[in-house]
Structures are given as structure tokens and as C-alpha cells.
Amino acid sequence: MTSFSENIRSHIRISDTLQRLLILNVAVFLVIRIVNAVSGLFLNPILSFENVSTFFAIPANLSKLISKPWTVFTYMFFHWDVMHIFFNMLWLYWMGKIFQEYLGNKKLLNTYLAGGFIGALFFIAAYNIFPLFSNSLHGAFALGASASVLAITVATATLLPEYPIQLLFFGVVRLKWIAVITILLDLINISGDNAGGHIAHLGGAFYGFIYIRSLQKGTDLTAWLTRLFDRLSPSKKMKVAHRQKKHDEDFNITKKAKQEQMDDILDKISKSGYGSLTQEEKNFLFKMSKEN
Numbered sequence: 001m002t003s004f005s006e007n008i009r010s011h012i013r014i015s016d017t018l019q020r021l022l023i024l025n026v027a028v029f030l031v032i033r034i035v036n037a038v039s040g041l042f043l044n045p046i047l048s049f050e051n052v053s054t055f056f057a058i059p060a061n062l063s064k065l066i067s068k069p070w071t072v073f074t075y076m077f078f079h080w081d082v083m084h085i086f087f088n089m090l091w092l093y094w095m096g097k098i099f100q101e102y103l104g105n106k107k108l109l110n111t112y113l114a115g116g117f118i119g120a121l122f123f124i125a126a127y128n129i130f131p132l133f134s135n136s137l138h139g140a141f142a143l144g145a146s147a148s149v150l151a152i153t154v155a156t157a158t159l160l161p162e163y164p165i166q167l168l169f170f171g172v173v174r175l176k177w178i179a180v181i182t183i184l185l186d187l188i189n190i191s192g193d194n195a196g197g198h199i200a201h202l203g204g205a206f207y208g209f210i211y212i213r214s215l216q217k218g219t220d221l222t223a224w225l226t227r228l229f230d231r232l233s234p235s236k237k238m239k240v241a242h243r244q245k246k247h248d249e250d251f252n253i254t255k256k257a258k259q260e261q262m263d264d265i266l267d268k269i270s271k272s273g274y275g276s277l278t279q280e281e282k283n284f285l286f287k288m289s290k291e292n
Contacts, residue, residue: 017105018096021112022089025145029079049080053141058120060127060140060196076116078143088145094165095153098175102159102269102285103215106229108152110222111211115151115204122147122203123196132191142196147204150186154179154208159216160269179205218263262288 015023032047039046056078058071065071079085100108123142127133133140156163157179164172183205186198214221265281277285 017109057141057143076148092149099156110225112148115207116148118207119147119200119203123200126199147200150201151204151208154205155212158212
């Protein structure tokens with residue numbers, strides 16, 4: 001058992017951001033469902049859907065939200081249905097791999113968190129503004145990584161609109177059309193049975209689009225998140241001491257030059273596709289993705 005747990009910890013340590021997001025989502029799902037199933041044998045399910053939702057899911061009612069603000073983030077890691085988590089993780093893996101290749105680990109995590117957060121804001125705002133939801137406001141809540149996943153999907157499609165995706169039964173489809181169709185389906189269903197979920201999806205999609213457009217103009221909307229995580233990372237603290245040996249001015253000049261080159265490459269991809277890059281530009285992009 002000790003060896004097994006050590007292997008798991010070792011795997012998590014060497015895994016990248018995408019793998020950790022997948023592991024976290026699946027681990028939370030399995031723990032909750034297994035404990036609920038086993039305790040249910042004694043006619044006393046400890047982690048029932050109602051009990052767990054009260055703690056993890058985000059409520060639309062503002063008075064409830066104030067008493068548990070952490071749900072703005074916990075909801076995006078909480079799934080109950082098998083098919084719900086299966087498709088969310090499948091899309092997260094597909095889109096996350098592409099996103100990560102071009103923009104790196106840090107921006108992937110930031111987009112996941114920020115997209116989920118904006119999706120939560122859209123959900124809360126809609127339920128407190130539109131008359132359609134007035135009767136269900138008190139008990140409404142949202143859960144799942146869909147808003148985060150759609151933020152990553154739309155961000156990737158905005159950055160690489162002509163990127164080809166091979167789909168079963170459909171053949172090769174450009175990434176931009178996958179994003180457009182997904183958004184249209186959510187728009188069509190914003191007053192349906194899962195209206196809150198679709199509205200949260202649209203919030204994530206909105207953020208994904210705005211994030212890449214801002215990034216292409218030289219502004220990283222989640223740079224503050226990167227700085228926060230860097231401060232909290234023990235390994236980063238060690239690197240800071242080493243970097244201080246280099247003159248601050250030289251370091252800033254080098255960093256600015258790299259960012260300008262990165263912006264030019266992203267702009268070229270957006271306009272002409274990945275295939276238009278030279279081998280040198282591809283190598284630089286790969287190197288930057290590893291650094292980020």
C-alpha cells in the first residue's frame with residue numbers, strides 16, 4: 001500500500017498541468033461516488049448528491065453564496081453523473097493538449113480557473129436578473145467543469161481557427177466551427193431544462209474569446225494569477241534568488257523581446273495558420289510553452 005501511494009504521488013509530481021486537472025476532477029468524482037455507494041449499503045449515504053452539492057456546487061441565490069464563497073471555484077471540480085464528467089474530461093484533454101502546446105501550462109491553468117469563474121458569474125447574474133428564473137432562484141445551483149472546458153475550447157479556436165480536428169463520422173472539421181456550433185447549441189438552450197448550465201458555458205466561452213484577443217494585443221488578463229502562483233511555489237522562490245544575479249534591466253529587456261516575438265508568432269498563427277510558421281518560429285514556440 002505504501003509503495004502504491006508513493007507511486008501515485010510520484011506520478012502527480014511529474015505530471016503536467018493538464019494531467020493534474022484531469023486527475024483532480026476524476027479523483028474528486030471517484031471519492032465522492034465510492035463513499036456514497038459504500039455508505040449507502042448501511043442505508044446512510046454519507047456523501048449523497050444533496051449533501052455534497054450543498055458544499056461544492058455554486059448556488060444562484062446571493063444570500064446562500066455569501067455564506068459559502070468558495071463554491072465559485074469548487075463547483076468547477078465537482079461532477080456527479082458519469083457521462084457529465086466523461087465528456088468534460090474528454091474535451092478538456094483534447095482541447096487542453098492543443099492549448100498547452102501553444103500557450104503552455106500556466107496559461108492553461110489560468111484559463112481553466114478564470115473561465116470557470118466567469119461562467120459562475122454569468123450563471124449567478126442570469127438567475128438574479130431574468131424573470132424566467134425567479135421561481136427557481138432559491139434552490140438553483142451549478143456544478144461541473146463545462147464552463148472552464150468551453151473557455152479553453154473557445155480560446156484555442158480563437159488562437160487557431162483553422163486548426164483541423166478529425167471527428168468520427170464527420171471527417172476533418174476546423175476548430176472554429178466546433179466552437180461556433182457549441183456556442184450556438186448553448187444559445188438555443190438558455191431557456192431550457194439546464195438553462196443555468198448553458199448560461200455558465202456561454203460565460204466561459206466569452207472569457208476564452210476575450211482572453212486570446214487581449215493576449216494577441218499584448219495583455220495577459222491572468223498575469224496576476226501567474227504571479228500569485230509563482231509566489232506560492234517553493235521551487236519558484238529558489239529560482240528568484242538565482243535570477244537576481246542577472247541585472248534587472250537586462251532581464252526585463254530579454255523578457256520584453258521574447259514577449260514581442262511570441263506576440264508576433266501568435267498573430268501570424270491567427271492570420272495564416274500554424275503551417276505558415278518557419279521551423280525556427282516553431283522551435284521558439286515550443287520552447288516558450290515549456291517555460292510557461
